[in-house]
Amino acid sequence: MSFFVALRKEILEQWRSYRLLIVVAVFVAFGLMSPLIAKFTPELLKLIPEGEQLADLIPPPTAADAVAQYIKNISQFGVILALLMAMGAVAQEKDKGTAALVLVKPMSRSAFLVAKFVALALTFAAGVAIAAAAAYYYTLLLFEPLDVPGWLALNGLMLLFVLVYVALTLFASTMSKSQAVASGLAFAMLIVFASIGALPGVGEYLPAQLLAWGARLLAGSDTASWPALWLSVGIIAAALVGAGVIFKRQEI
Amino acid sequence: MAAIRIQGLKKTFGQVRALDGLDLVVEPGMVFGFLGPNGAGKTTTIRILTGLAWPTDGRAWVTGIEIPARSREVAWRIGYLPEEPAFYPWMTPREFLDHVGRIFGLVASERTARTQELLDLAGLVQVSERRIGGFSHGMRQRLGIAQALVNRPAVLFLDEPVSALDPAGRREVLELIHRLRGECTVFMSTHVLADVERVCDDVGIIAKGRMVATAQQDELIARYAVPAFEVESDPGSVERLAEWARGLQKVRWVTSVAVDGPTARVVVSEVEMAKRELLPAAVQAGVILTRYEMVRPSLEDVFLRLVGEGRQVQ
Numbered sequence: 383m384s385f386f387v388a389l390r391k392e393i394l395e396q397w398r399s400y401r402l403l404i405v406v407a408v409f410v411a412f413g414l415m416s417p418l419i420a421k422f423t424p425e426l427l428k429l430i431p432e433g434e435q436l437a438d439l440i441p442p443p444t445a446a447d448a449v450a451q452y453i454k455n456i457s458q459f460g461v462i463l464a465l466l467m468a469m470g471a472v473a474q475e476k477d478k479g480t481a482a483l484v485l486v487k488p489m490s491r492s493a494f495l496v497a498k499f500v501a502l503a504l505t506f507a508a509g510v511a512i513a514a515a516a517a518y519y520y521t522l523l524l525f526e527p528l529d530v531p532g533w534l535a536l537n538g539l540m541l542l543f544v545l546v547y548v549a550l551t552l553f554a555s556t557m558s559k560s561q562a563v564a565s566g567l568a569f570a571m572l573i574v575f576a577s578i579g580a581l582p583g584v585g586e587y588l589p590a591q592l593l594a595w596g597a598r599l600l601a602g603s604d605t606a607s608w609p610a611l612w613l614s615v616g617i618i619a620a621a622l623v624g625a626g627v628i629f630k631r632q633e634i
Numbered sequence: 635m636a637a638i639r640i641q642g643l644k645k646t647f648g649q650v651r652a653l654d655g656l657d658l659v660v661e662p663g664m665v666f667g668f669l670g671p672n673g674a675g676k677t678t679t680i681r682i683l684t685g686l687a688w689p690t691d692g693r694a695w696v697t698g699i700e701i702p703a704r705s706r707e708v709a710w711r712i713g714y715l716p717e718e719p720a721f722y723p724w725m726t727p728r729e730f731l732d733h734v735g736r737i738f739g740l741v742a743s744e745r746t747a748r749t750q751e752l753l754d755l756a757g758l759v760q761v762s763e764r765r766i767g768g769f770s771h772g773m774r775q776r777l778g779i780a781q782a783l784v785n786r787p788a789v790l791f792l793d794e795p796v797s798a799l800d801p802a803g804r805r806e807v808l809e810l811i812h813r814l815r816g817e818c819t820v821f822m823s824t825h826v827l828a829d830v831e832r833v834c835d836d837v838g839i840i841a842k843g844r845m846v847a848t849a850q851q852d853e854l855i856a857r858y859a860v861p862a863f864e865v866e867s868d869p870g871s872v873e874r875l876a877e878w879a880r881g882l883q884k885v886r887w888v889t890s891v892a893v894d895g896p897t898a899r900v901v902v903s904e905v906e907m908a909k910r911e912l913l914p915a916a917v918q919a920g921v922i923l924t925r926y927e928m929v930r931p932s933l934e935d936v937f938l939r940l941v942g943e944g945r946q947v948q
Contacts, residue, residue, distance in 0.1 A: 483716065486709060488706065488738065
């Protein structure tokens with residue numbers, strides 16, 4: 383019961399504080415730009431002095447280039463937005479005092495926390511969905527139609543990848559009372575994942591592998607990366623459960 | 635059944651003892667003034683009673699329900715206004731009260747009616763569609779009280795409800811608290827004595843994490859107040875007044891003498907003796923008097939005496 387009350391407030395906040403708009407705008411911008419950049423990079427190179435020779439070295443752009451550009455942009459900016467959107471979610475409410483005002487009432491701390499994650503997940507899902515539609519349309523116009531089930535799977539996996547960082551940042555935000563500390567902690571976790579991913583044999587289990595799997599699915603390959611998927615889901619669950627346990631023990 | 639019962643409550647933050655064996659009973663239906671200097675442990679006590687913090691030791695019950703073990707049950711029966719209430723700035727007061735109504739599981743028709751009722755009570759009807767982000771301190775404080783009343787609480791905790799307000803805002807909020815008398819038990823912490831004198835029935839004085847006195851306001855004054863006399867001289871005889879005051883310090887039944895310009899405040903240990911001796915002594919010393927009166931002891935006198943900041947004034 384209190385979960386839906388908290389979720390209603392969170393969704394309303396995503397809308398009123400323009401967070402939903404920002405996420406959708408950034409994702410759509412990159413959804414539209416990615417096929418354009420892929421298509422016109424050789425043309426742009428020709429405009430710079432002696433760029434024509436350089437442009438000749440680049441093979442003619444294809445839909446695969448547009449997809450690669452899209453994956454790179456959405457995943458990078460997705461992680462940045464995850465940090466920015468989630469870092470203050472709990473820390474700011476504790477710091478300003480709104481958490482105390484609400485949690486002294488019959489609102490469970492776990493409902494308060496999970497509602498924040500679900501609202502952020504819905505915001506990012508909306509952003510990825512609209513970006514996917516935009517990118518699909520521009521790729522269709524500039525190159526060729528993409529395989530729809532593969533495209534949907536790629537975007538689903540990208541969303542899961544971003545949600546890993548949403549959950550980790552939310553965990554950091556719960557641990558800390560300051561937004562700055564929360565973002566620092568989340569950024570440190572990001573660095574740790576990147577460092578571990580560079581180790582031989584480890585990268586295939588990490589969330590970043592979801593992006594490669596999505597690209598393979600779109601290309602028609604059936605080489606799956608289930609360990610990365612289960613680990614990502616596990617990280618999200620562990621981050622939320624951990625945040626819940628810490629939050630319940632915290633004095634507000 | 636007591637509205638609030640506290641037994642030997644302790645709370646430590648590292649080496650700091652915020653509460654040091656606090657004992658207190660608050661009967662239902664009264665406006666209780668929880669008085670103490672800054673850092674005495676008032677906010678810590680309220681945070682424990684509302685389930686936002688846990689005690690290091692000791693026990694406490696709110697409406698007969700023990701906390702912190704059953705804080706979730708207590709949450710349905712209490713209202714809480716923190717010292718500086720914070721709201722979601724993008725909400726309107728109507729939306730915030732509706733949100734609180736939803737938390738308490740009120741159905742739509744109940745929420746609408748209760749929200750309107752509380753907006754009326756808090757004097758916020760005119761601004762009910764404005765965003766809270768632009769509200770003044772006083773408006774936030776009144777909204778804070780309104781949100782604490784949504785569930786018709788049995789016990790209302792108010793942490794320094796008027797300390798940060800200007801005189802007009804202070805009066806508005808105190809009138810609001812006054813109107814709650816009889817509707818619920820109000821537990822109001824403050825370090826402002828005048829506010830307690832205006833609205834509270836019973837008073838508890840806390841210092842260094844312990845209760846030093848609890849009683850009805852008048853009883854407390856009668857029990858602890860220091861008798862004092864004020865003597866005011868003609869501006870032309872201020873020097874004689876000062877000289878007379880210096881001499882009084884050697885008198886056995888005089889506790890202390892404070893001189894402020896043409897006024898001397900004499901605190902005495904034997905009232906009857908002072909009644910007989912003080913005025914003739916002033917006249918004999920050649921002080922031309924414009925005023926002489928026995929001062930009604932104030933809660934401030936009691937408070938200062940009990941919290942150990944006694945008036946050993948010069």
